[in-house]
Amino acid sequence: MAHSEMSRAKRHLETTAKMKEMLPRFFMRMMERMFSNEPLAWCMVGVPPELLKAFDLLFEWPENFGTLCASKLVAPRFIEVAEGDGYSPELCSYVTNTMGYCKLFKETGEAPPESPLPGGMGTPAMLLGSGFICEPRWKWFQSIATRFYDVPVYSSDPLAPPWDIDPHDPRIEAHYLTLLREDLAGQIAFIEKHTGKKLDLDRLKEILALSHEALGYWRDTLALRKAVPTPMGSTDYFHAIIPQMYLVGDQEAVDFYREMYEEVKDRVERGVGIVEEEKYRLIWFGLPPWFNMGIFNYLESLGAVFAYESTYNVGDYFEVDLSDPLEAIVKRTWQRAVKMHEYGAETMPELCNPAVFGGFSGSNLLEELVNDFSLTGAVMHLTRSCRAVSFGEVHTRNRLAKIGVPSLIFESDMADPRHWSDAQIKTRLHAFLETMDKVSKGGAINDR
Amino acid sequence: MTADKKAAGSPKRAAEQSEESIRRLKADTKKPVIGYLCCFAPPEIISSAGAIPYRLTGQPGYDTSAADTYLEPYGCTYVRNILARAAEGKFDFLDGLIISHSCDMVQRLYGIWTYNHPLPYSYMFNVPHQVSPWGQRFFKRELGFFRESLEKFTGHQVTPDALKNTIATYNKNRSLIRELYLLRKEPLPLIEGSKMLELLIAGGSLAADDFAVLLKKTLNDAKQKEPPEADEKAPRIMVWGSIMDDPTLYRMIEDAGGKVVTDDTCIGFRVWEKDVPLTNDPYDGLTEHYFINFQCPRTDRGPGISRFDYLLERAREYNVDGVVGYSISFCDPHKFDYPDLRDYLKKEGLPMLLIDDNYSFEPAEAIKTRLQAFIEML
Numbered sequence: 136m137a138h139s140e141m142s143r144a145k146r147h148l149e150t151t152a153k154m155k156e157m158l159p160r161f162f163m164r165m166m167e168r169m170f171s172n173e174p175l176a177w178c179m180v181g182v183p184p185e186l187l188k189a190f191d192l193l194f195e196w197p198e199n200f201g202t203l204c205a206s207k208l209v210a211p212r213f214i215e216v217a218e219g220d221g222y223s224p225e226l227c228s229y230v231t232n233t234m235g236y237c238k239l240f241k242e243t244g245e246a247p248p249e250s251p252l253p254g255g256m257g258t259p260a261m262l263l264g265s266g267f268i269c270e271p272r273w274k275w276f277q278s279i280a281t282r283f284y285d286v287p288v289y290s291s292d293p294l295a296p297p298w299d300i301d302p303h304d305p306r307i308e309a310h311y312l313t314l315l316r317e318d319l320a321g322q323i324a325f326i327e328k329h330t331g332k333k334l335d336l337d338r339l340k341e342i343l344a345l346s347h348e349a350l351g352y353w354r355d356t357l358a359l360r361k362a363v364p365t366p367m368g369s370t371d372y373f374h375a376i377i378p379q380m381y382l383v384g385d386q387e388a389v390d391f392y393r394e395m396y397e398e399v400k401d402r403v404e405r406g407v408g409i410v411e412e413e414k415y416r417l418i419w420f421g422l423p424p425w426f427n428m429g430i431f432n433y434l435e436s437l438g439a440v441f442a443y444e445s446t447y448n449v450g451d452y453f454e455v456d457l458s459d460p461l462e463a464i465v466k467r468t469w470q471r472a473v474k475m476h477e478y479g480a481e482t483m484p485e486l487c488n489p490a491v492f493g494g495f496s497g498s499n500l501l502e503e504l505v506n507d508f509s510l511t512g513a514v515m516h517l518t519r520s521c522r523a524v525s526f527g528e529v530h531t532r533n534r535l536a537k538i539g540v541p542s543l544i545f546e547s548d549m550a551d552p553r554h555w556s557d558a559q560i561k562t563r564l565h566a567f568l569e570t571m572d573k574v575s576k577g578g579a580i581n582d583r
Numbered sequence: 584m585t586a587d588k589k590a591a592g593s594p595k596r597a598a599e600q601s602e603e604s605i606r607r608l609k610a611d612t613k614k615p616v617i618g619y620l621c622c623f624a625p626p627e628i629i630s631s632a633g634a635i636p637y638r639l640t641g642q643p644g645y646d647t648s649a650a651d652t653y654l655e656p657y658g659c660t661y662v663r664n665i666l667a668r669a670a671e672g673k674f675d676f677l678d679g680l681i682i683s684h685s686c687d688m689v690q691r692l693y694g695i696w697t698y699n700h701p702l703p704y705s706y707m708f709n710v711p712h713q714v715s716p717w718g719q720r721f722f723k724r725e726l727g728f729f730r731e732s733l734e735k736f737t738g739h740q741v742t743p744d745a746l747k748n749t750i751a752t753y754n755k756n757r758s759l760i761r762e763l764y765l766l767r768k769e770p771l772p773l774i775e776g777s778k779m780l781e782l783l784i785a786g787g788s789l790a791a792d793d794f795a796v797l798l799k800k801t802l803n804d805a806k807q808k809e810p811p812e813a814d815e816k817a818p819r820i821m822v823w824g825s826i827m828d829d830p831t832l833y834r835m836i837e838d839a840g841g842k843v844v845t846d847d848t849c850i851g852f853r854v855w856e857k858d859v860p861l862t863n864d865p866y867d868g869l870t871e872h873y874f875i876n877f878q879c880p881r882t883d884r885g886p887g888i889s890r891f892d893y894l895l896e897r898a899r900e901y902n903v904d905g906v907v908g909y910s911i912s913f914c915d916p917h918k919f920d921y922p923d924l925r926d927y928l929k930k931e932g933l934p935m936l937l938i939d940d941n942y943s944f945e946p947a948e949a950i951k952t953r954l955q956a957f958i959e960m961l
Contacts, residue, residue, distance in 0.1 A: 270916065277885070281888060290712070294709055318717055526691050
């Protein structure tokens with residue numbers, strides 16, 4: 136399949152360019168350990184990376200592997216294998232990418248040549264899932280362990296109250312905190328059993344301190360994007376989340392995010408934006424099309440920049456008392472859930488909020504964001520295979536329209552470029568920018 | 584495409600009959616009607632709180648454009664169907680709404696529905712995904728919060744004894760339904776699968792006692808009548824899959840020469856297979872029934888094909904020749920399980936056909952052709 140319409144992202148920050156050296160170093164370290172047969176855990180976002188670090192456990196993220204396969208345009212190869220096995224094209228393309236990859240790996244006993252990581256994702260000794268974000272995650276590791284790797288699975292089950300339940304009610308708080316605590320204890324007992332290691336709470340405390348320091352810089356960096364012109368765009372944003380998965384808890388991550396903060400701050404002080412003339416300041420909803428991140432640069436060429444992204448956002452970072460590290464993990468999860476309710480979260484599944492990593496929180500937040508980040512429009516990526524993130528965008532569009540902000544919803548996918556229709560999408564983006572021009576002159580919002 | 588354009592006709596009747604029935608019941612009893620979706624929030628508690636539980640049903644093939652104002656096109660067609668009808672005021676007889684957190688889609692349906700069209704009472708019943716000890720404890724606590732919210736709305740206290748009595752009443756119906764299912768174990772089933780499903784759909788809009796009367800009458804009639812005209816050698820089919828609240832597919836299977844002798848679907852046997860255990864603390868029994876035992880693929884029962892053992896046992900019990908899977912568009916839990924289940928059944932010598940549908944049973948001819956080919960193969 137030809138993908139001549141796809142373009143790689145051009146990033147604007149020097150700090151993110153350094154990841155080209157930093158991440159391969161990390162992957163090399165990991166591969167060396169894999170070759171010495173240390174147990175490897177495949178994990179899902181939502182599993183606290185700090186916990187993995189505290190166990191000194193080797194880990195890989197199939198979701199991230201999905202984004203890599205997407206960006207290298209090899210995901211369709213794996214997805215088609217999974218579809219041939221009976222997995223519906225409607226299912227999450229991260230999942231079908233993994234299922235196709237696993238099938239090929241098992242058939243040949245080695246990583247398929249298309250794998251963007253040399254040696255592929257390795258062979259898991261355990262699967263650590265998380266039900267946070269969406270439902271396919273429950274079925275994903277269950278299917279992998281049924282069809283390909285007969286290894287133990289633990290899926291954590293973080294629930295939070297629905298949007299119309301008061302999380303400040305002490306009984307409700309106890310109801311949910313009890314589950315979060317017991318579930319975390321179950322997760323730790325599982326890892327202890329299958330690694331033969333005991334969790335070192337002092338080590339976890341140190342890792343959490345480093346993790347929070349790094350994420351604090353990330354939060355502060357995101358806040359700097361309120362500046363006009365915005366000093367950092369989506370291509371840097373989506374790239375810079377990767378160390379949060381692999382390096383959180385390391386000094387290397389603290390240094391990376393501090394440098395990024397300093398660079399962005401310097402750009403703000405010097406009034407350096409990412410485009411010459413910032414005509415449209417946008418908010419991005421949904422997962423990005425990893426196979427065509429150049430679409431952000433394309434919009435920049437038209438004077439449109441994104442100052443805020445709804446996904447992978449840890450702007451709602453919480454200060455927690457680290458003296459009890461397990462309670463700290465539970466409390467940050469809970470505080471995020473509570474904050475979500477304060478903003479109204481009628482269209483977000485409650486599983487979407489509790490974790491350190493992602494999830495746009497609440498539709499009442501929109502007005503605050505629009506004002507704080509001087510936003511004039513919204514672009515929403517309706518991902519066909521990921522309803523968890525995109526189902527609710529119409530509702531969000533309706534809420535934005537009430538405060539005079541126009542939105543565009545366009546359809547494609549996060550990993551499967553077969554759903555990208557370049558001419559159609561670009562035509563719609565152009566038309567949307569024209570709509571924004573009209574709205575800025577007092578026209579009505581009627582774009583759908 | 585509108586319902587009026589549909590050839591099947593029956594889909595419209597099934598849903599409309601339920602709605603007519605519940606309106607009558609509401610007028611007769613003056614009790615509030617509380618609609619519920621999915622099978623985790625026990626109707627026994629709703630009933631004990633002095634309200635009428637009403638199992639909301641979709642209307643396959645209904646024009647869902649009224650949902651476009653609120654929902655994306657890429658989403659569960661059943662959820663879109665329900666919301667479209669809610670937006671059009673078709674559920675104006677409801678005093679309350681309960682949606683249990685079975686899947687992501689119905690959960691968002693709850694938020695978007697109650698935000699845009701608030702009802703006097705609404706509750707989202709939260710359900711863990713794992714039947715872990717802590718998941719079970721959470722579920723039981725959630726039952727308590729649910730009861731409290733209902734009591735507050737109806738002003739009617741749910742005492743443990745009253746709840747136990749209601750559970751016992753519902754269990755009698757479960758027992759009658761199992762008796763009716765047994766009639767289909769015969770080489771010539773004494774009641775057709777489509778008739779059985781119609782009966783269960785009708786039960787969702789009846790008071791438990793009235794449902795018992797209907798079940799008993801059907802049971803007596805079936806036992807007294809001659810077996811329906813059918814080929815004894817006609818392949819025996821089990822239906823597995825997404826919500827089945829309309830008998831159209833069953834009729835298609837029957838028209839194609841098959842006999843639906845059992846199922847694993849909501850509204851079908853999943854709900855009625857077992858009694859709610861009559862435990863000293865009724866909430867223990869409800870937890871066991873509605874959480875631990877309830878076989879929705881959205882609940883994680885760990886990896887491995889043993890999670891389908893119950894299905895194989897049922898297939899053997901009912902002497903099933905083949906399985907027809909039914910999957911509604913974007914129904915993640917069932918779509919994920921399909922390859923594992925298909926392979927497991929194949930290994931055990933049971934062929935499986937999957938029907939993907941956008942909750943319309945259309946194009947009917949294409950579905951019928953596939954069913955015919957499958958049944959001929961059997």
